[in-house]
Amino acid sequence: MYYVYIHKHKLTGKIVYCGKGSNQRYKDYNSRRQEHLKLMKQGQLDYVILEYFKDEKEAYAYEEELTDKYKKEGQCQFNIYIGRKTTLETKHKLSEALKGKKRTMETRELMKKNHTRPLAQKVFMYKDGLLIKSFKSSREAGAYAVENGICSYGWCGRSLKTGEVTKPTKKFPLGGYLFQYEDAKMELEKAQ
Structure with a gap:
């Protein structure tokens, strides 16, 4: 992407x-x-x-x-x-x-x-607080999301950046998915 x-x-x-x-x-x-x-x-x-x-x-x-x-x-x-x-x-x-x-x-x-490029960060995809799938990189997560009708690359990136869950659109009517980098997950666990 x-x-x-x-x-x-x-x-x-x-x-x-x-x-x-x-x-x-x-x-x-x-x-x-x-x-x-x-x-x-x-x-x-x-x-x-x-x-x-x-x-x-x-x-x-x-x-x-x-x-x-x-x-x-x-x-x-x-x-x-x-x-x-x-x-x-x-x-x-x-x-x-x-x-x-x-x-x-x-x-x-x-x-x-x-x-040299830094190593890609691992990404997790959640739906209603449940872990659905993990990916080696944001590129892989975005490609999977588009191919499976979950959301656009843009929404995947927005979710990673802002912590928002995806919203339904005409092309991707499901919505409700959250994409998070591995470090964000660790930070969340530390805070709890």
Whole structure:
């Protein structure tokens, strides 16, 4: 499951970044520019997931469309790319900056460490307080929910984020399911 998200400055309301992601990418610190990372760490940005996609190409296309639109409006200051396309100017700058440089073993190890994805969190699905099924990741939970007519990917993510039970919709008339990360379950048990 993929999605397109934006980072919006809480004070100015300006969209500073538009991206495509999966899992927890929208709030991940990896591969961010220094100023962008600083705003994230200081809690000055709102993270908004705009739309979910099953197909990665569709997500990239939507990200490209939005980034282009926002760039024309003078926003998305932290996007070097428009979608997956690097501007010719950026390509040239990167090429010039890296000419003749060899990365040290230490640098290569740091890069490898920074680009490894954290392990997916286990997810539990409940109905009326009873455990129905467990999943290895939120992606797996979302796929199962859609395939079995329980709820949309969006509702699964919303339930994980807010603790709300799913509401019936035209496409998914059941409702009443709760999705929770394993840590949330542990926190709940500690509190009781």
